[in-house]
Amino acid sequence: xxxxxxxxxxxxxxxxxxxxxxxxxxxxxxxxxxxxxxxxxxxxxxxxxxxxxxxxxxxxxxxxxxxxxxxxxxxxxxxxxxxxxxxxxxxxxxxxxxxxxxxxxxxxxxxxxxxxxxxxxxxxxxxxxxxxxxxxxxxxxxxxxxxxxxxxxxxxxxxxxxxxxxxxxxxxxxxxxxxxxxxxxxxxxxxxxxxxxxxxxxxxxxxxxxxxxxxxxxxxxxxxxxxxxxxxxxxxxxxxxxxxxxxxxxxxxxxxxxxxxxxxxxxxxxxxxxxxxxxxxxxxxxxxxxxxxxxxxxxxxxxxxxxxxxxxxxxxxxxxxxxxxxxxxx
Numbered sequence: 556x557x558x559x560x561x562x563x564x565x566x567x568x569x570x571x572x573x574x575x576x577x578x579x580x581x582x583x584x585x586x587x588x589x590x591x592x593x594x595x596x597x598x599x600x601x602x603x604x605x606x607x608x609x610x611x612x613x614x615x616x617x618x619x620x621x622x623x624x625x626x627x628x629x630x631x632x633x634x635x636x637x638x639x640x641x642x643x644x645x646x647x648x649x650x651x652x653x654x655x656x657x658x659x660x661x662x663x664x665x666x667x668x669x670x671x672x673x674x675x676x677x678x679x680x681x682x683x684x685x686x687x688x689x690x691x692x693x694x695x696x697x698x699x700x701x702x703x704x705x706x707x708x709x710x711x712x713x714x715x716x717x718x719x720x721x722x723x724x725x726x727x728x729x730x731x732x733x734x735x736x737x738x739x740x741x742x743x744x745x746x747x748x749x750x751x752x753x754x755x756x757x758x759x760x761x762x763x764x765x766x767x768x769x770x771x772x773x774x775x776x777x778x779x780x781x782x783x784x785x786x787x788x789x790x791x792x793x794x795x796x797x798x799x800x801x802x803x804x805x806x807x808x809x810x811x812x813x814x815x816x817x818x819x820x821x822x823x824x825x826x827x828x829x830x831x832x833x834x835x836x837x838x839x840x841x842x843x844x845x846x847x848x849x850x851x852x853x854x855x856x857x858x859x860x861x862x863x864x865x866x867x868x869x870x871x872x873x874x875x876x877x878x879x880x881x882x883x884x885x
Contacts (some may be wrong), residue, residue, distance in 0.1 A: 558839060562593070562595045562596050562598075562599035563599045565589070565596070565599070566596065566599040566799075569586050569590075569642050569822060572586075575881060578677045581736075585854065591683070592684060594643055595786055596866070597685070597686065601868050603786055608822075608878070616780045628669060635853065639833060642753060645801075648668060649775050660753030663735055663860070668797070670705060670706025670707060671704075671719075672702045672703065672704045672813035673702070673703045673704075674700070674701070674703075675693070675700070675701050675703070675704050676695070676699065676700040676701075677695045677696070677697055677698065677699050677700075677717070678698065678814075678830070679695055679697055679698055679699070679827065679828060679829060679830025679831075679851075680828050680829065680830060680852075681697055682694065682695060682696055682697060682850075683695045687703055687705070688703075688705055689710060689711075689724050689726065689729070690724040691710070691722065691723045691724045691731065692721070692722040692724075693712070693719055693720070693721050694719065694720045694721075694807055695717065695718075695719050696717055696718035696719065696750075696806050697717070697827050697828045698716065698718075698827045698828075698830075699716060699718055699719055700714075700715040700716050701713065701714055701719055702715065705729075708728065708729055709729060709730055709732060710729050710730065710731045710732065711732045711733075711734065711800060712731075712733045712734070713733075713734050713735070714731070714733055714734070714735040714749055714751050714753055714878060715735075715751075717750075717751065717804070717827075718748065718749065718750040718751070718882075719748070720746070720747070720749075720761075720804060720807055721733065721746065721747060721748075721749075722744070722746045723742045723745060723746065723747075725744035730742065734770060735749060735751045735756050736756060736769065737769055737770060738768065738769055738770065738788050739768065739769070739770045740758055740765050740766070740818060741766040741767075742763075742765055743763060743764040743765060743766060744763045744764070745758075745760060745761075745762050745763025745765055745782070746760075746761045746762040746763065747760045747761060747762075747763075747765050748761070748803070748804050748807075749789060750765075753791060754790075755787055755788060755789045756788045757785065757786070757788075757799060758780055758785065758786045758787075758788070758789070759784075759785045759789050759800060759803045759804055760780050760781060760782050760783070760784055760785075760800075760872025761782060761800045761804060762782050763781075764779060764780065764781050764782070765777075765779075765780050766778075766779060766780075767780055767786050767793060768788075768793065778793045780793055780795055782800070783798065783800055784796065784797055784798060785797075785798035785800075785803060788799065788869075799814075802814070805815060805847075807852065809850045810847055810848070810849055810850065811824055811843050811847065811848045811849075812847050813845055813846060813848075813849065814845050815843050815844075815845055816843060816844050816845070817842075817843055817844075818839055818840070818842040818843065818864070818866070818877065819840070820836050820843055821844050821860065822834060822835050823849070823877075824848075824851065824858065825848075825856050825860070828853065828856065829874065829875075830857070831853075831873045831874065832873065832874045832875070833857075833874075833875045833876075833877065834874065834875070834876050834877070835876070835877050836876055837877070838877040838878050838879035839866050839877050839878055839879040842864055842865070842866065842879070844860070844863070844864060846863050848860065853875075857875065860877075861880075865879060865880045865882075866878065866879060866880055867880045
């Protein structure tokens, strides 16, 4: 058995295991480790997803074809007639199924299959790098979900939440588009990072050019963002400005770099990596932070922040609250 055969067999086992109602978080973690250990496994699992989708799409057609076969009429016959007809009774449904399968396969060769989406996700304190079918690399930051759909002359990625960076393989015939919350980023041969937040979308371009705007906007309503720039899109406007690209995308190297950032922004980042709420008390709301935090354990990130700012962390159940540290004499 070849390595590819083994990978495909294992991919089938994982597909069945994760589809089970009792699939656990441990199962998903083990699957992620298996998937990322070898690029051949990613290819095998993608093939398995495509095959499962085709089977699902054809199942109803097969069932309808079999159900349409009339039942044989009741009649009184001799034992010899029973023996002779027994084969015919089994052959009729079998022939119907065979005809349905042949028809389905012929139909699928005439009409291209619909693109099958592939989902990728990360949990708190987790980053992940995946290679898409076209060779594009997508690096997912913590707490991120994307859906990838290639087909119909377009490569589309939906950023459902979080932050991701893309090193795109240029293909003018099949544009690369990232959609997020009503906005679209169209690649023009580049590398860029996208961060989705409730009220805004931030796009940082490290190489090349992207086209950004509402998904239904004409060309005149879109903005061009070039290497070394960052765009912030809200419901009402798009602002483009120069940016320190290395600092803005430092999370890809395991660091968070801040320049005069509100403490609430830092707290939100720690919450995303730690997986539990981190809030700022009114007493510390006016503090701003300039410095570097290593993407480490939540406790280490909090301790680093406490050493650089006059704040201390108070814990209430799962929540961490940053409060101003009492001054001497208070």
